[in-house]
Amino acid sequence: MDDNILKQYLADDPPSVVPLNIRPHFESLDKEQQLYAHHISRACFAGTRIVLRQVSSESESIYDFIMTLYHQCKGNWEHLRSETGVSEVALRQFLLYSAQFLGNLGNYKSFGDAKFIPRVSEEDLAALSLASPEANRLFIKIKDSLYASKTIPPMHFGYPNAGHISTYYPDSPDITKEEITLISEFLSEEKKLLPENTRLRKTPDGDFEVLIASEIELPSAKDRDVPENEWTLTGKLEGKKLKLVYGDHRKEMGTIADELEQAIKYAANETEKKMHEQYVRSFRTGSLQAYKDSQRYWIKDKKPMVETDIGFVETYRDPHGIRGEWEGFAAMVNQERTRAFGKLVDAAPKYIPKLPWSKDFEKDEFLSPDFTSLEVLTFAGSGIPAGINIPNYDDIRQTEGFKNVSLGNVLNAKDPNEVAPSFVRDEDLEVFKRCRDDAFEVQVGLHELLGHGCGKLLQETSPGQYNFDVKNPPINPVTKSPVTSWYKPGQTWGSVFGSVASSYEECRAETVAMALCCDFEILSIFGFGNGTDDINGTPGDILYAAYLQMARAGVCALEFWDPKSRKWGQIHMQARFAILQTFLGAGSSFCDLAHSKDDLSDLSIKLDRQKILSHGRPAVEDLLQKLHIYKATADLEAGQKMYDQLTHVDEFFASKVRPEVLRRKQPRKVYVQANTVLKGGELELKEYDATPEGMIRSFAERDYI
Numbered sequence: 001m002d003d004n005i006l007k008q009y010l011a012d013d014p015p016s017v018v019p020l021n022i023r024p025h026f027e028s029l030d031k032e033q034q035l036y037a038h039h040i041s042r043a044c045f046a047g048t049r050i051v052l053r054q055v056s057s058e059s060e061s062i063y064d065f066i067m068t069l070y071h072q073c074k075g076n077w078e079h080l081r082s083e084t085g086v087s088e089v090a091l092r093q094f095l096l097y098s099a100q101f102l103g104n105l106g107n108y109k110s111f112g113d114a115k116f117i118p119r120v121s122e123e124d125l126a127a128l129s130l131a132s133p134e135a136n137r138l139f140i141k142i143k144d145s146l147y148a149s150k151t152i153p154p155m156h157f158g159y160p161n162a163g164h165i166s167t168y169y170p171d172s173p174d175i176t177k178e179e180i181t182l183i184s185e186f187l188s189e190e191k192k193l194l195p196e197n198t199r200l201r202k203t204p205d206g207d208f209e210v211l212i213a214s215e216i217e218l219p220s221a222k223d224r225d226v227p228e229n230e231w232t233l234t235g236k237l238e239g240k241k242l243k244l245v246y247g248d249h250r251k252e253m254g255t256i257a258d259e260l261e262q263a264i265k266y267a268a269n270e271t272e273k274k275m276h277e278q279y280v281r282s283f284r285t286g287s288l289q290a291y292k293d294s295q296r297y298w299i300k301d302k303k304p305m306v307e308t309d310i311g312f313v314e315t316y317r318d319p320h321g322i323r324g325e326w327e328g329f330a331a332m333v334n335q336e337r338t339r340a341f342g343k344l345v346d347a348a349p350k351y352i353p354k355l356p357w358s359k360d361f362e363k364d365e366f367l368s369p370d371f372t373s374l375e376v377l378t379f380a381g382s383g384i385p386a387g388i389n390i391p392n393y394d395d396i397r398q399t400e401g402f403k404n405v406s407l408g409n410v411l412n413a414k415d416p417n418e419v420a421p422s423f424v425r426d427e428d429l430e431v432f433k434r435c436r437d438d439a440f441e442v443q444v445g446l447h448e449l450l451g452h453g454c455g456k457l458l459q460e461t462s463p464g465q466y467n468f469d470v471k472n473p474p475i476n477p478v479t480k481s482p483v484t485s486w487y488k489p490g491q492t493w494g495s496v497f498g499s500v501a502s503s504y505e506e507c508r509a510e511t512v513a514m515a516l517c518c519d520f521e522i523l524s525i526f527g528f529g530n531g532t533d534d535i536n537g538t539p540g541d542i543l544y545a546a547y548l549q550m551a552r553a554g555v556c557a558l559e560f561w562d563p564k565s566r567k568w569g570q571i572h573m574q575a576r577f578a579i580l581q582t583f584l585g586a587g588s589s590f591c592d593l594a595h596s597k598d599d600l601s602d603l604s605i606k607l608d609r610q611k612i613l614s615h616g617r618p619a620v621e622d623l624l625q626k627l628h629i630y631k632a633t634a635d636l637e638a639g640q641k642m643y644d645q646l647t648h649v650d651e652f653f654a655s656k657v658r659p660e661v662l663r664r665k666q667p668r669k670v671y672v673q674a675n676t677v678l679k680g681g682e683l684e685l686k687e688y689d690a691t692p693e694g695m696i697r698s699f700a701e702r703d704y705i
Contacts, residue, residue, distance in 0.1 A: 001148050001149075001150065001151075001152070005152070006148055008114075008662060009114065009115055009116055009117050009148055009155055010117060010119055011093075011096060011097045011100050011116045011117060011118055011119055012100055012116070012667035012668075013093070013096060013119060014096050014667070014692075015096060015099050015100040015103065015667050015668075015670050015692075016415040016417075016418070016666070016667045016668065016669045016670065017099055017103070017669075017670055017672060017690050017691060017692060017694075017695060018413040018414065018415050018669050018670070018671055018672070018690055019413065019671070019672050019687070019688075019690040020376055020384075020409055020410070020671045020672065020673050020674070021409055021413075021687075022332070022375055022376065022377050022409065022674055022685070022687070023674075023685060023687060025332040025334070025375040025377075025409075026332060026377060026674075026676075026685050027685070028332070029305060029306065029332065031683070032266045032268075033266070033268070033305050033306050034676075034683050035265075035266045035678075035683060036263055036266035036267060036306050037306045037330045037332070037377055037676070038676040038678060039259045039260065039262040039263035039266070040259070040260070040263050040306070040308045040310070040328070040330040040378070041330045041377055041675075041676055042259045042676075042702075042704060043255075043256045043259035043260050043310060043328060044308075044310055044327075044328030044329060044330060044378050044379070044380035045328075045378060045380045045702050045704075045705060046252055046255040046259060046704060046705065047249075047252055047256055047310075047326040047327075047328060047380055048063075048105065048380060048699075048702070048705045049249070049252055049705060050213070050249045050252050050326040051105040051106065051325060051326050051327075051381060051382055052105055052106055053167060053249070054106075054167055054168065054317070054325055054326065055104075055105065055106025055107065055108050055167065055317075055382065056106055056107055056108060056115075056145070056165060056167060057145070057165075057167055057170070058107065058141075058142050058145040058146070059101075059105070059106040059107055061138055061141050061142045062101060062107055062142050062146070063101070063102075063699075064138055065129070065135060065138040065139060066098045066101065066102070066696060066699075067699065067700055068132060068134050068135045069128060069129075069132075069135055070696050070700045071700065072131045072132045072135060073131065075696075075697055075700070077091060077095065077693065078091075080128065080131055084127045084128050084130060084131055085127060086127050086128055087124070090120050090121070090124035090127075090128075091128075093118065093119040093120035093124075094118070094120045094124070094125065094128060095692040095693060095696070096119070096692055097116075097118040097119065097120060098692060098695070098696055099670060099691075099695040099696070100116060100667075100670060102670070102695050102696065102699050103669075103670020103671065103695065104116075104382055104383065104670065105381065105382045106382060107146070108157060109668070110381075110382035110383030111560075111570055111572075111573075111668055112559065112569045112570045112573075113156060113157040113569045113570065114155060114156050114560075114562075114569055115148075115149075115154075115155040115156070117146065117147050118146060118147070122143060122146075125139060125143070125146070126139060126143070152562070152565070153565065156562055156565065156567075157317060157319060157569070158319050158565070158567070159176070159177050159180075159319050159320075160172055160173050160174070160175055161173070161174055161175060161176045161177070162565075164319070164565075166318065166319050167199070168199050168200065168317075168318045168319075168320075168323045169199065169200050169201065169202070170199055170201050170211075171201055171202075172200070172201050172202040174202065175200070175202040177319075177320070178236070179202070179208070179237065180200060180320050181320070182233075182235070182236055182237055183200060183208055183210075183233075183237070183242060184320065184322060184495075185495070186231075186233065186242070187210070188490070188492075188495055189490040189491070189495070191226050191228075192225070192226070192490075193210075193225055193226050193244075193288075194225070194288040194289075194292075195322045195323055196288060196311075196312040196313075196315065196322070196323060196324035197212060197213040197214075197282075197286060197288060197291070197311075197312040197324065198210050198211060198212050198213070198248075198323060199211040199248060199323065200323075206240060207240050207241040207242070207243070208240060208241070208242045208243070209242075209243050209244075209245045210242065210243070210244050210245065211245050211248040212244060212245065212246045212247075212286040213248045213249045213253055213283075213286060213312065214246045214247055214248070214250065214253055214284060214285055214286030215247075215250050215253040215254035215257060215283060215285075216246060216247070216250075216284055216285055217246050217247035217250060218246060218247075219246055219284075219285040219286060219287075223285040223287060224244075224285065224286070224287065225286075225287050225288060225289050226244070228244075229243065229244040229246075230242065230243045230244070246286050253283045253284065254283075254284070255704060256283050256310075257279075257283040257284050260276045260279050260280050260283070260310075261276075263276055264276045264277065264280075268305065268306075269301070271297050271300050271301045272297075272301055274297045275294050275297035275298050275301060276294075278290045278291065278293040278294035278297060279294045279311070282294060282311070283311075291311055292391075292393055292396065294311075295309075295390070295391040295393065295396060296396060296400060298391070298403065299369065299370070299391070299396070299400065299401045299402060299403050301370075302370050303333070303370060303372070304333070305332065305333060306331070306332060306333075307329075307330075307331050307332075307333060307372060307374055307405065308328070308330050308331070309328070309329060309388075309390060309403075310327070310328030310329070311326070311327075311328070312324030312325065312326055313325070313327050313390060313392065314327065314392075315392075315494070315502060316502050316571050317382070319499060320498070320499055321494065321498055321499040321500075321501055321502050322494060322495075325381060325382060326380070326381065327379070327380060327381030327382075328378070328379075328380045328381070329374075329376060329378060329379040329380070330376075330377045330378045331374035331375060331377055331378075331379075331405070331407070332374065332375045332377065333372050333373070333374060333375075334372075334373040334374065334375050334408050337373035337406075337408055338371070338372045338373045340373075340445075340525060340526055340527065341371040341372065341404070341406065341445060341449070342371065343525045344371065344445055344446075344449060344522070344525050344526075345368050345369065345371045345449065346368075347521075347522075347525060348366055348368070348449060348450060348453075349366050351450065351516060351519065351522060352366060352454050354516070354519065355450075355454060355512065355515065355516075355621075355624070355628075356477070356515075356621045356622075356624055356628075357477055357625060357628055357629060357632075358474065358475075358477065360456075360468065360474030360475075361456055361458075361474065361629065361632045362454065362455060363398065363454075363456050366453075366454075367399075367400070367401035367402070368401075369401055369402050369403050369404055369449070369453065370403045370404070371403070371404040371405070371406075371445075371448075371449055372403075372404075372405050372406070373406045373408045374405050374406065374407055374408060375407075375408050375409045376407050376409055376410060376673075377673075377674060377676070378673060378674075379407070379410075379671075379673070384407065384410050384671055385407065385410070386406070386407055386410055386411055386440070386444050387404065387405060387406045387407060387444040387445070387447065387448040388405045388407070388448065389402060389403070389404050389447075389448040389449070389451075389452035389453060389509075390402060390403065394457060394492050394493050394494075395492075397453075398456065398457065402452070402453060404445075404448040404449045404452075404453065405448075406441065406444050406448065410671070411437065411440065411441060411444070412437070413669060413671060415669060418666075419666065421433070421436075421552065422552070422556070422661075422664040422665075423552050423555050423556070423603060423604055423605050424548065424604065424605065425594075425604045425605070425606065428548060431541050431544060432545055432548055432549070434541070434545075435541045435542050435544075435545035436545050436549055438526070438528070438542055439517075439542050439543075439545035439546040439549055440546075440549065441526070442513075442517055442522075442523065442526050442542060442546060443513045443514075443517060443546055443549075443550075444513075445526070446512060446513035446516050446517060446522070447509045447512065447513040448509070450512050450513075450516060451509025451510065451511075451512035451513055452505070452509050454512065455508075455628055455631070455632060456632060457486075457487055457493060457631070457632055457634075458474075458483060458486035458632055458633055458634070459486060459487040459491075460486060460487065460488050461489065462489055463489055466486070468486070476629055476633065477625060477629060478625065478626055478629050478630075478638075483633050484633075485633045485634050485635050486633055486634055487634045488634075491634065493505075493631065496634050496636055497636055497639065497640075498636075500639075500640055502571045503568070503571035503572070503574045503575050503643075504575075504627065504631070504639065504643055505631070506571055506572050507574075507575035507576075507578050507579065507643070508624065508627040508628060508631065510550070510575055510576065510579055511579060511582075511620050511621075511624040511627060512624060513546075514546070514547070514550060514579065514616075514617075514620045515617060515620050515621050515624055517542075517543055517546050518543060518612065518613055518616075518617045520532060520533050520534060520539050523539040523542055523543065526542075528542045533613075535609065535610065535612070535613065536609075540609070543612060544607075544609045544612065547583075547607060547612055547616060548605065548607050550576060550580070550583075551580055551583055551605045551607055552605055553573070553576040553580075554576045554577045554578075554579055554580020554581070554583070555580060555593070555603075555605065555657065555661060556573070556661055556665070557570070557573035557574065557576050557577040557580070558577070558649070558653060558654075558657055558658040558661045559573075559658075559661050559662060559665050560573040560574070561573075561574075561577075561649050561654075561658065563649075563654055563658070566649070568647065574647050577646075577647055577649075578623075578643065578646040578647050579620070579623070581646050581647075582619050582620060582623045582646070583607070583616060583619065585619065586611075586615045586616055586618075586619035587615055587619075588608075588611060588615055589606075589608060589611075590607070590608050590612075590615040590616055591605070591606070591607045591608070591616070592605075592606045592607075593605065593606075593657070594606040599660070600656050600659075600660045601660065601663075603660050623646075626638075626639075626642055627639070627642075627643075630642070670695065672688050672689070672690050672691075672694050672695050672698055673698060674686060674687045674688070674698070675698060675701055675702060677701075686701070
């Protein structure tokens with residue numbers, strides 16, 4: 001691989017290691033609440049190895065290698081260095097790689113899905129491995145997969161038959177996108193079997209196995225979501241066998257269920273108890289119908305002191321966009337910050353009608369969700385988001401509701417060594433730095449509550465039954481004609497829009513936020529201004545920082561676009577690039593990329609604050625209307641065509657802007673999280689230094705992983 005290309009894949013030097021501070025919030029809980037959080041935290045982290053297996057085939061062994069070296073030297077890394085004879089630089093490079101690896105729970109970036117490789121040499125790692133026979137055994141096992149491959153495709157997630165890697169399709173290098181699609185359609189539409197907790201394997205003789213995460217290797221028929229467990233396929237896969245294989249991640253699923261059974265003892269109410277009972281049932285038997293029931297109880301558990309959700313949730317990293325990555329969190333509610341979100345929930349019915357579509361394309365009733373600001377004790381998974389809107393099941397979201405959470409200590413975590421933000425003009429730096437956190441909190445709130453929370457899917461809910469007047473269908477505001485498409489029985493938003501669905505929906509939610517943050521009444525809910533238009537005052541500063549921050553994210557997004565495959569590796573950044581293109585196309589020099597040098601080394605974003613309301617907002621609302629209507633009417637053809645055009649990277653962005661983005665890129669944060677330890681009936685909270693050594697120790701002391 002070319003050295004210039006290889007540089008893009010080197011581990012961060014150094015990674016941005018930040019603490020996830022939680023002590024005052026944890027200590028404000030009573031003993032029962034602390035014990036409840038303790039067992040949920042352990043259940044979440046008990047899924048660590050599931051995530052490692054979902055990232056790459058080598059990640060679990062890399063994890064064991066790091067842990068083995070830690071235990072061998074008991075955390076005294078200088079002693080390990082002197083014993084093995086490696087240099088201080090080599091040891092430091094190993095520790096930096098380990099911190100980034102643990103912060104992503106694998107050797108592919110959780111944000112971008114690209115492999116990162118150690119800066120420490122293979123020879124130095126070999127020397128470190130000689131500290132113990134087990135470390136050496138693990139090193140021999142992983143050494144060929146630690147570093148760069150000979151070609152670029154395996155450095156990125158994607159469909160295996162295109163040369164990429166995806167362990168959602170283990171040991172199946174020749175499985176095709178068409179085969180995955182055909183099996184997915186058979187299971188979801190004919191058998192009504194949900195895919196989130198599954199992996200799909202193609203056997204050497206060309207048959208297929210669906211691996212279902214469960215503790216029990218052969219659940220009884222009454223505990224399974226489908227009574228059968230094997231079929232002979234027809235059509236394009238004529239004669240091939242498809243078999244359900246239970247017991248994937250069985251050890252971990254059992255530990256998780258055991259911890260949640262302990263949590264039930266300390267649940268605050270019957271709703272929480274029933275929620276955990278359904279989690280346990282799902283994780284022991286593999287039933288996602290039980291998991292959906294847990295989510296129904298979860299959305300009914302209003303304003304808990306300890307908030308949690310756990311399971312196979314987000315499908316971003318599966319190239320097919322349907323299989324979920326393990327995640328789980330335990331968090332404390334920040335009552336003061338939650339009050340502002342509560343006001344936004346109360347006001348939501350007033351602001352949803354301001355979005356650019358008629359009531360025909362909106363839910364009949366806004367299902368007021370719980371919206372809380374959380375301080376995270378534990379977030380187990382490959383990365384930590386700033387906010388969450390779940391569950392992802394459309395049938396629950398459309399008719400029963402959902403929850404929103406904003407993760408306060410994630411938003412506020414700071415790297416003391418952070419450099420000045422790239423691509424922001426000197427004259428904008430003061431307002432950008434002063435207002436970006438507040439602007440981002442506004443954006444996250446609107447994105448999660450009203451972005452993901454708004455909108456109706458036009459559906460034929462069962463044969464001949466519709467959730468709209470099919471004889472007098474609503475007028476499509478894009479075409480100005482009656483709608484001609486909708487979701488058929490058994491179809492979902494994800495099954496129709498497939499791999500584009502996740503990024504497309506993130507773009508829709510972001511544009512809702514960009515449209516509504518222009519409303520000064522909404523800004524006043526968050527404490528900025530008195531609700532009157534004030535583009536040059538404090539609320540205008542927040543609005544300007546929000547638009548500038550989005551434009552900057554669109555530029556920085558190019559780090560996550562691969563010029564070889566010409567594909568995006570991160571769905572949120574693809575969405576933000578689409579919004580940047582919308583800003584740039586808004587006219588009258590509303591937004592420009594300014595530079596005077598041919599190599600773009602002085603590139604900056606020039607955004608006209610005075611034109612946000614006159615040019616920025618209308619352009620955003622035009623995009624939002626199309627995104628929403630195409631989604632609501634199941635119009636994949638129009639939606640995909642528009643989205644592909646908006647996220648197309650032309651020669652200027654590919655050959656001029658992207659190299660400058662890579663030159664200025666900054667490491668993404670990785671978070672050091674606390675542990676809770678029960679000793680002699682007393683619960684202790686252990687926090688760790690925000691250093692690579694602290695990160696490694698925090699994992700090493702989770703001896704149940």
